[in-house]
Amino acid sequence: MSDARTQSSYQVRFEWGAEGALAVEPGVHAIVWVDELGTEELPPVSAELVTGALHNAAALGRWSLERQAELGGRFVVAVVAAGARQPDGSLRFAVEDLLAAGAVIDAIAELGIDHQSPEAAAAASAYTGLRNATRHLVSASVSARELREATAASR
Numbered sequence: 001m002s003d004a005r006t007q008s009s010y011q012v013r014f015e016w017g018a019e020g021a022l023a024v025e026p027g028v029h030a031i032v033w034v035d036e037l038g039t040e041e042l043p044p045v046s047a048e049l050v051t052g053a054l055h056n057a058a059a060l061g062r063w064s065l066e067r068q069a070e071l072g073g074r075f076v077v078a079v080v081a082a083g084a085r086q087p088d089g090s091l092r093f094a095v096e097d098l099l100a101a102g103a104v105i106d107a108i109a110e111l112g113i114d115h116q117s118p119e120a121a122a123a124a125s126a127y128t129g130l131r132n133a134t135r136h137l138v139s140a141s142v143s144a145r146e147l148r149e150a151t152a153a154s155r
Contacts, residue, residue, distance in 0.1 A: 005024075006023060006025075007024055007078075007117040007120075010115055011113060011114075011116070012078075012105060012114070012115060012120045013078040014081070014105065015078065015080050015081075015119065016081050016091060017080070017083045020080055021043035021045050021080040022044075024078040027076055030047055030049070030064075030067065032050050033049060033052065034080065034081050034082060034100045035051070035053075035097060036054060036096040036138060037144060039084065040082040040083070040084065052079065052104045054099070054100045054103050054138070057100070058107050060104050060107060061108045065112065065113065079104050079105050079108075079120065080101070081097035081100070081101040082094065084146075092142075094142075095138075095141045095142075096141045096143055098123055098127075099130060099134050102125070105124040
């Protein structure tokens with residue numbers, strides 16, 4: 001794995017999907033797996049794994065700061081957006097996971113852990129720039145519409 005891909009020079013990292021979780025895992029204390037609609041499996045990582053979403057972003061920010069205090073030094077965290085698996089197994093961008101991951105990264109930064117990779121900074125900026133529209137964007141996303149269609153079809 002390339003050192004660039006691990007984002008190892010940053011305290012807060014961001015990636016996509018299980019493959020991304022494995023790519024940024026080296027050197028992290030924890031991975032926050034963000035699957036806003038809860039449709040993807042947790043990745044097989046050895047680092048501490050916690051789940052994140054819009055509703056617990058602030059709590060994860062506080063948790064990160066507490067973990068840093070417990071360590072007595074720099075707490076390294078990777079926030080991973082689950083994305084959505086397509087029928088062929090490839091990963092599809094999921095706006096709801098991007099926004100929720102951005103909310104987690106923003107909450108961590110608000111408490112002072114802000115040495116972010118460019119990828120993490122972009123995810124946080126997506127959230128902060130769209131904060132007021134997040135609820136609508138999540139409910140109108142492709143993934144949310146697919147989930148509603150699948151639920152209706154199974155009735």
